[in-house]
Amino acid sequence: xxxxxxxxxxxxxxxxxxxxxxxxxxxxxxxxxxxxxxxxxxxxxxxxxxxxxxxxxxxxxxxxxxxxxxxxxxxxxxxxxxxxxxxxxxxxxxxxxxxxxxxxxxxxxxxxxxxxxxxxxxxxxxxxxxxxxxxxxxxxxxxxxxxxxxxxxxxxxxxxxxxxxxxxxxxxxxxxxxxxxxxxxxxxxxxxxxxxxxxxxxxxxxxxxxxxxxxxxxxxxxxxxxxxxxxxxxxxxxxxxxxxxxxxxxxxxxxxxxxxxxxxxxxxxxxxxxxxxxxx
Numbered sequence: 001x002x003x004x005x006x007x008x009x010x011x012x013x014x015x016x017x018x019x020x021x022x023x024x025x026x027x028x029x030x031x032x033x034x035x036x037x038x039x040x041x042x043x044x045x046x047x048x049x050x051x052x053x054x055x056x057x058x059x060x061x062x063x064x065x066x067x068x069x070x071x072x073x074x075x076x077x078x079x080x081x082x083x084x085x086x087x088x089x090x091x092x093x094x095x096x097x098x099x100x101x102x103x104x105x106x107x108x109x110x111x112x113x114x115x116x117x118x119x120x121x122x123x124x125x126x127x128x129x130x131x132x133x134x135x136x137x138x139x140x141x142x143x144x145x146x147x148x149x150x151x152x153x154x155x156x157x158x159x160x161x162x163x164x165x166x167x168x169x170x171x172x173x174x175x176x177x178x179x180x181x182x183x184x185x186x187x188x189x190x191x192x193x194x195x196x197x198x199x200x201x202x203x204x205x206x207x208x209x210x211x212x213x214x215x216x217x218x219x220x221x222x223x224x225x226x227x228x229x230x231x232x233x234x235x236x237x238x239x240x241x242x243x244x245x246x247x248x249x250x251x252x253x254x255x256x257x258x259x260x261x262x263x264x265x266x267x268x269x270x271x272x273x274x275x276x277x278x279x280x
Contacts, residue, residue: 026210026211027208027209027210027211027223027225027252027254028208028209028211029207029208029209030206030207030208031207031208031209031222032207033207034175034207034222037207037208037209037222038221038222040209041209041220041221041222042218042219042220043219043220043221046131046133047133048217049071049217049219050133050134050137052071052217053068053070053071053106053107053109054107054137054141056068056071056072056073057106057107057108057109057112057142058141059073060073060112061112061142067112067113068109068112069109069113070212070216071216071217072215072216077113077116079113079114080110080113080168080195080196080247080248080263082195082243082245082247082263082265083110083114083166083168083193083195083263084114084117086164086191086193086242086243086265087100087114087118087164087166087193088117088118089265090163090164090190090191091118091121094163095122095123096121096122096123097121097122097123097124097163098118098121098123098124098125098126098163098164099123099124099125099160099161099162099163099164100125100126100127100162100163100164100165100166101127101128101129101153101156101157101162101164101165101166101189102126102127102128102129102166102168103128103129103153103165103166103167103170103180103184104129104130104167104168104169104170104173105126105128105129105130105166105168106128106130106134107128107134107137107138107141107142108126108128108138108142108147110166110168111126111128111147124146125146125148125160125161126146126147126148127148127149127150127156127160127162128147128148128149128150129150129151129152129153129155129156130149130150130151132151134149135149135150135151148160153165153183153184153187157187162187162189163189163190163191164189164190164191164192164193165184165189165191165192165193166193166195167180167184167192167193167194167195167197168193168194168195168196169195169196169197170197171194171197171224171226172197172198172210172223172224172225172226173221173222173223173224175222177224177226178234181231181234181235185235185238185239188268189268190267190268190271191265191266191267191268191271192235192239192264192265192266193263193264193265193266194231194262194263194264194265194266195247195263196247196248196261196263197226197231197247197261197262197263197264198223198225198226198249198252198259198260198261198262199225199226199227199228199231199259199260199261199262200225200226200227200228200257200259201228201229202227202229203227203229203230204227205224205225205226205227205230206224206225206254206257207222207223207224207225208222208223208224208225208254209221209222209223210222210223225252225254225259228262231264232264235264235266238268238269239266239267239268239269240266240267240268240269241264241265241266242265242266242267243264243265244262244263244264244265245262245263245264245265246260246261246262246263247260247261247262247263248261249261
């Protein structure tokens with residue numbers, strides 16, 4: 001086994017163990033407010049992490065590496081098959097077109113991960129909404145006719161049509177996740193795909209601090225464990241739940257409570273296969 005494969009295997013094991021509650025990395029606390037959780041975390045060196053992600057994805061873009069996640073390079077792609085199926089399902093209803101907003105999509109990790117299965121589409125636009133420094137870096141090093149970078153959902157919609165929004169490992173890391181969902185709902189976009197979101201089975205929610213495995217980078221920050229029933233109830237007035245699926249980590253131990261990473265596929269009520277309320 002190559003050193004690269006050995007390192008990749010170690011990191012994948014540590015990431016899974018950390019998310020499941022093992023080791024010094026993982027989730028701790030039950031905080032009353034985002035501000036309290038923020039003060040209990042160390043934060044991170046954003047510029048250093050951005051540099052690591054940029055360098056890793058440039059290797060993927062050039063063909064020197066196969067797959068990147070969280071700035072770590074791997075020797076094979078680990079597909080999120082339910083997400084890929086959802087995107088191809090959306091494209092099949094839109095004349096073999098996929099016009100997507102990837103909120104919090106870094107510099108294109110998920111885009112490059114799935115490009116081999118999407119490259120044949122009649123039309124493909126992948127619009128990433130990110131922080132200002134990521135947008136500037138993305139526009140300089142990665143943007144092209146398909147892959148674009150924007151500071152807000154509104155800015156993206158002004159320049160590109162959209163049929164589906166992807167929220168992959170996003171909702172736990174924003175201060176007001178339901179406010180973000182409301183912003184998307186108000187845009188009337190036909191499909192919303194949520195992935196890698198740790199949820200609790202009851203109605204209570206929990207705010208923790210997540211410590212990242214040191215092998216990836218030095219950081220800790222607030223992280224929500226949202227209520228699955230509350231998410232579904234929030235979406236129900238405007239969107240139908242098409243499918244629910246298990247995501248990366250089957251079980252996360254919070255010390256007396258257990259959570260599970262889930263994904264959800266939602267379709268706007270009244271949306272038909274040939275189009276509906278999508279932004280065109």
